[in-house]
Amino acid sequence: MFFNLILLQEVNYIPKKGVKFCIECGKENISIIENRCRDCYLSSFPLIKQKTDKLAIKICKECFNYYHRRWIKPRETEFNNFLNEILEERIDTFIQAQEDVVVSFDFDITARLFWTNRKFDLYVKGEKYFPEFGENLITNLTLSIKVMFTYCDSCLKLRSGSYNAIVNITRAKQFNESEINYFFKTIEKKVEKMQSQDRMAFLAKYTIDKRKVKLCFGSEKIAKTVAESFLNQLGGISREHTTMTPKSYSKGKKHDKLIINLKLPPFTIGDVISIDDVPYLIKSVNKDIINIYNLPELKNQIISLKDKIDFRILKARDELEKFTVVSIYDDIIQIMNERTYQTYEILKKDELLNINIQDKLTGLVYNNQVFIIPKNDE
Ligand SMILES: [Zn+2]
Ligand SMILES: [Zn+2]
Structure with a gap:
């Protein structure tokens, strides 16, 4: 009996000729789009989708300007209207909608929780009428939005006059663009981390020369943290001193500005x-x-x-030479310089025991001798 039941069910799934059926769930005699019933269509092609996993709104903690492609002064002042205004601008960057889908959103957060929790849930609804189904289909999404507090351009400009520490970075070799980018990426990360405890944790201004980068920070703490991070990553020697002005004396301050001079070595890891x-x-x-x-x-x-x-x-x-292993006999490995096509013979020492023909090696020719970089250090 049990066996028969299963058979019957299976027979039911074979669609009769000319009958519309859903390729996902097998339902028959229904309206379909893209060969799917209403529910299966929605799960395969949701009307709205989250665009990226990093969803955030950026607000200036000094003046409440918010960021959308540039800093914008809000028209609304009451909290709910203010948040609504920001989200209306930002919603297109959070979600992707199918054509002709009407997108609406809602949130349920108090001003106090918004400023303290720094994140909230945004409920987004995508809705569209489908004549094939004779009804509106809906996709609901709950997005977790991060609230980031920072300083807008104009507030930063006002503060740029006030800095208490300078980090000077010098090196005998010119800085290249990716190194400069690395400096600013590191600063951005540290500032973001420290801003909640230290309101002077900001980069007030900077100058970039070929061999010297000067960074002026709001607080000594952020300057020290950034300098420490550079030293750990790039190596170098650090010296600190302080400056004094008559004004600082009269204010009873121990010193005016902290100066940290970082001298980086002209080489980095892998050179x-x-x-x-x-x-x-x-x-x-x-x-x-x-x-x-x-x-x-x-x-x-x-x-x-x-x-x-x-x-x-x-x-x-990045200037090291590339070699290909051409042949191996006993304890001699023959390699070819991929740039010059010159071949060299090297001894099969400990670190080259697992080398095979056609393997790629990195190294350099120095005083007519080839030196191979150990595989895990390339
Ligand atoms: Zn279905
Ligand atoms: Zn501002």
Whole structure:
């Protein structure tokens, strides 16, 4: 009996000729779009979709300007209307809607929770009439929106006159664009993290020269945090001093401004330098302590930037040569420089034991000798 039941059900699923059926759930004799019934259509093609997983609104904590492509002065002052105004501008950046879908939204948050929780739920509804179904279909979404408090352009300008600490970054080698970007990305992250406890945690102004970047910060704390982060990532030596003005004396302040001078080494991780004609790979940096790898002797060493060691840069990481393994016999590996097509023979030392023909290696030619960068340090 049980067996029969299953058979019957299966038979029911085979559509009769000319009968409309849903390719997802098999329902028959119904209205369909894209071969799907109403419910299956909605789950396959929701009327609205969340665009990105980072949903936020940015508001100036000083003047309540909000950000949408640029800083905008709100027309509304009452909280609900104010939030509504911002969301009306921002909603298109949060969701993607099918053609002709009417989008509406709602929220249920008090002003107090909004300013303290810094996030809220936004209920979004997408609605569209489908003549095929003879009714309106609806997709509902609940979006979690982050509220970010920062300073708008004009408030920042007002504050740019007031800074208490300067970080000067210098290096013998010119900064390139990606390094400058790295500086500002790091500052942005630290400022965002510290702003809630330190209202002077902001970058007031800066200047960029080829070999010097000057950063003026609102507070000493943010300046120290940023400088520390640069030192840990790039290595270098840091010296601090303070300045004094008659005005600060009369105010009873211990000092006027804190100055942090960071001297970065001209190399970064992955570069190859030479000391006394021996090539070394820069493996890691931590403030003035640099871990280097002796390429001829295949061993790790440590140097301190404070020791004023005489070195020169042989190759920056992205200038290193590429080699292909051409053949291997016994303990000799033959490799070819991909740029010059010149071939070299190297000894099959410990680190090259697992090498196969056609493998790619990175290294450099120095004093007519080839040095290969260990695989995990490339
Ligand atoms: Zn269906
Ligand atoms: Zn503002």
